[in-house]
Amino acid sequence: MRITILPQRKHVEVAGRRRAADVLRELGFLPGTAMVIRGDELVPESGMLEADDEIEVRSVISGGAPCAADGTA
Amino acid sequence: MKCTRCKAPAEVQLRQHNTNFCRACFLFYFKRQVERAIDKERMVAPGEAVLVAVSGGKDSLALWDVLHDLGYQTSGLHLSLGIGTYSDVSTDKTVAFAAARGLPLITVRLAEDGLAVNDVAGLTRRPACSACGTMKRHYFDQLAVDRGFPVVATGHNLDDEAARLLGNVLHWQMPYLARQRPVLEPTHARFVRKVKPLFRISEYEAAVYAFMRGIDYVVDECPNAVGATQLVYKDMLNRLEAVSPGSKLTFLQDFLARAQPALASAPEAPPSTCAGCGQPAFGELCGFCRLVRETETKRERRAASGR
16 A cells, blocks of 8 residues: 655555554554544544555644643644 | 444544544534533633634644534634744635635734744744744734633643643643643733633544544644654653553543642732733733844844844
8 A cells, every 4th residue: 555644745655454553553653643544534543454545644743832821732 | 343422434543532433423522522621611601702823733723613613703813923834834724714614814924023933033042932932922812802802712632731731740840730721811901811622632633623624734743843842742641642541631630630729729929011012921021022122132233243
């Protein structure tokens, strides 16, 4: 399967049919830190990804400012 | 995997709640969580107009979307920070979001006030995130008061709040711990109430909501955030969460229920009034006016030296 990782815009190829959680682990993502997107649907971590899928792995982590009490997020 | 609520195929797995949701049930759950937080913490009184601080990121746009959907009277406030292309994209996405929904948006371009974050940070040699935070606080309060909004809502989520709590505990920042609440009541005539309706919503849940609602948010990270301490704290908490789901929520909820009330009961000196701008201050000048003066001085010196 062909995977695009955002926000880095990095492309990787992963062979075979795989569980989404396993792919995330291999790419270095902790559980709950990235969405696995196939077309217009989300794939849960226990979901299967097929060998010919086009997948987007989108990080959900953001931050920078020291969490000021009243800054924007 | 089935939806815990309706048994349809699930699209989302929330390990901290041991729950799976299909799209429709997740959106219902998200909306209910925000509604409950607002009601339980008395964030917004009936009829109050809410000024939503929007950056163009997933959290603040998700917040604005859900508040509008819940029927609140909202306006957006966006600061175009002057962080190169990142700010340009953020502003474009925020403006497009508001236009598509017919929502009122106030946009302030810091560069027009000579205060682009990267310029200010470069001139004063302060960390960019520190300068950015000082300016955000100033503009949010000033514009909310001037435009008659009694409440400002920000998109801080569970991960933001848990990381902030961890940082405050690691350094035993007692005054900061005393003020770490989902609702901050004003302590000065030029302050307004600050609320964080997403404080129990994880970063993942906010991103999922934004995706499911088709919100076109800024996926890129702020270039100034690279190496930020907050991201280190978030990573540590996510490692803990991976082996013990629910840790972040418990950490924050138990702090708010058990420790925070005791800390908040200590008397806090009210702010005075800034001689420069009339906003609250803990000295003759507020942090924003000190930053502006320092920037102007450095800019004049640089111009005089011809650099």
